Each structure stands twice: as C-alpha cells, then as structure tokens.
Amino acid sequence: MAIERTFSIIKPDATARQLTGAINAMIEKAGLRIVAQKRVRMTREQAETFYAVHRQRPFFAELVETMTSGPVVVQALEGENAIAAYRDLMGATDPAKAAPGTIRKVHAKSISENSVHGSDAAETAVKEIAQFFSGNEIVG
Numbered sequence: 001m002a003i004e005r006t007f008s009i010i011k012p013d014a015t016a017r018q019l020t021g022a023i024n025a026m027i028e029k030a031g032l033r034i035v036a037q038k039r040v041r042m043t044r045e046q047a048e049t050f051y052a053v054h055r056q057r058p059f060f061a062e063l064v065e066t067m068t069s070g071p072v073v074v075q076a077l078e079g080e081n082a083i084a085a086y087r088d089l090m091g092a093t094d095p096a097k098a099a100p101g102t103i104r105k106v107h108a109k110s111i112s113e114n115s116v117h118g119s120d121a122a123e124t125a126v127k128e129i130a131q132f133f134s135g136n137e138i139v140g
C-alpha cells in the first residue's frame with residue numbers, strides 16, 4: 001500500500017454549520033493525517049480555476065456560486081491510499097446515494113451543498129494541493 005496525499009475542501013455549507021471539527025474527527029478516525037490546513041474564502045477566479053474541468057456543465061455557475069458563498073477549509077491529507085480512502089469516506093456526490101456513515105450521508109444537505117471535496121486521482125491531487133499550499137505549509 002502506498003502512502004499518498006490527497007486534497008480536501010470542507011465546503012461553505014459545512015463551515016456555516018460549524019462542522020469543521022466533526023468532519024476532521026471523521027477524517028482522523030479513518031486514519032488520514034491532516035498534514036496541512038487553512039481556512040480561506042475562495043475567490044471567483046480560484047473557484048473557476050479549481051473546477052475548470054466542469055466549465056461546460058449546466059451546474060458550473062451554481063458550483064462557483066456555492067464554493068464562494070462562505071469560508072472553506074482547504075486541507076492536504078496523508079495516509080495509505082489516501083485518494084481512494086478519502087473518496088470512500090466522503091461517499092457519493094449526491095448525499096441521497098451516499099453509503100451510511102460517510103461524511104456526505106451524515107452531513108451533506110444536497111448534491112450542490114455536499115460538504116466536502118476530495119481529489120479523484122493522483123495527478124489532480126498534486127495539482128489541487130499546489131493551488132492552495134506551498135511546500136513549507138505541508139508538515140507530515
């Protein structure tokens with residue numbers, strides 16, 4: 001098993017409901033280490049860049065609007081197979097379809113306000129971490 005890093009966002013719907021600590025507890029209980037973390041307000045430009053792959057999708061404007069509607073907590077997580085492990089912990093994009101015990105099943109409000117983001121592949125994890133953290137902000 002490989003030790004990997006993945007990028008996580010605790011989204012505005014979750015920070016608004018004071019869920020940062022509860023979500024971090026689920027992350028740590030799953031064996032993932034929070035090796036970098038900061039609370040920021042994403043700019044429209046940052047959100048558009050971050051979700052550029054979805055630019056043509058019908059929900060893109062709503063996605064950018066939602067992600068810039070309040071503070072987010074951006075994180076780098078480290079652990080064995082961290083990318084897949086965190087996606088398992090997050091649950092399905094639509095919380096109605098998420099498995100019991102997952103972050104989205106427990107906390108998310110809707111497909112749009114679904115509480116967390118996690119990288120979907122090794123290359124995107126590297127890119128996403130680099131968009132928000134410099135090397136010396138990540139302490140393993």
Ligand code: GDP
Pocket residue numbers: 059062063092093111112113114116117118120
């Ligand atoms: P994820 O990797 O599970 O976050 O899902 P995607 O990469 O497919 O989509 C990115 C984000 O766009 C999701 O987390 C949702 O917040 C949002 N999203 C995806 N599909 C839909 C949709 O059908 N409707 C709306 N309103 N938002 C969506």
